[in-house]
Amino acid sequence: EAGVAQSPRYKIIEKRQSVAFWCNPISGHATLYWYQQILGQGPKLLIQFQNNGVVDDSQLPKDRFSAERLKGVDSTLKIQPAKLEDSAVYLCASSWGRGAFFGQGTRLTVV
Amino acid sequence: SQQGEEDPQALSIQEGENATMNCSYKTSINNLQWYRQNSGRGLVHLILIRSNEREKHSGRLRVTLDTSKKSSSLLITASRAADTASYFCATVLGGYQKVTFGTGTKLQVIP
Numbered sequence: 423e424a425g426v427a428q429s430p431r432y433k434i435i436e437k438r439q440s441v442a443f444w445c446n447p448i449s450g451h452a453t454l455y456w457y458q459q460i461l462g463q464g465p466k467l468l469i470q471f472q473n474n475g476v477v478d479d480s481q482l483p484k485d486r487f488s489a490e491r492l493k494g495v496d497s498t499l500k501i502q503p504a505k506l507e508d509s510a511v512y513l514c515a516s517s518w519g520r521g522a523f524f525g526q527g528t529r530l531t532v533v
Numbered sequence: 534s535q536q537g538e539e540d541p542q543a544l545s546i547q548e549g550e551n552a553t554m555n556c557s558y559k560t561s562i563n564n565l566q567w568y569r570q571n572s573g574r575g576l577v578h579l580i581l582i583r584s585n586e587r588e589k590h591s592g593r594l595r596v597t598l599d600t601s602k603k604s605s606s607l608l609i610t611a612s613r614a615a616d617t618a619s620y621f622c623a624t625v626l627g628g629y630q631k632v633t634f635g636t637g638t639k640l641q642v643i644p
Binding site for chain 1: 537566568573578581631632634637
């Protein structure tokens, strides 16, 4: 079974630039999560999709972050414009209800 | 916001010893899960315990859940150097299975 795929693995951008991350979940998983993990902390949920609908985005900074999940499969997370404090690992996960499966993450550095 | 808090924050033991990590959380849950994260990698799901279960085993892992105290513990028996990683508890609640992570315990197993 293929795992959750994320790209890119690493990204370095200057503040005020924009960036996008891509996630391909495990086939058949209805739930997709995006998490932000700052070094030394636990992952923080940014947004959760059920199929292609958003069910929780309470911690998503909506003035700069956006996400979509097209046709209930792949998802993209965008940051525009980026700030220094957005430097973190962005993790995508998918689930069918018995535990979440994570991708390797995208390490974003904002300079 | 973090739902769970884990202690200790860091733990260093000799190979062969047992490691115990504790997790406390704030609200009623559907189930509680434990994850492992090796440095620079994504999270790996270890074990899920439902709210009506008190104890669960998987190989060298033993998880307990006390819903009256809103706490859980993860015991790793006969630890190995390969167990060196960060361990996170995650609470799952709501009809859409929102997964919220704790602050994590960093475990070092010394060969």
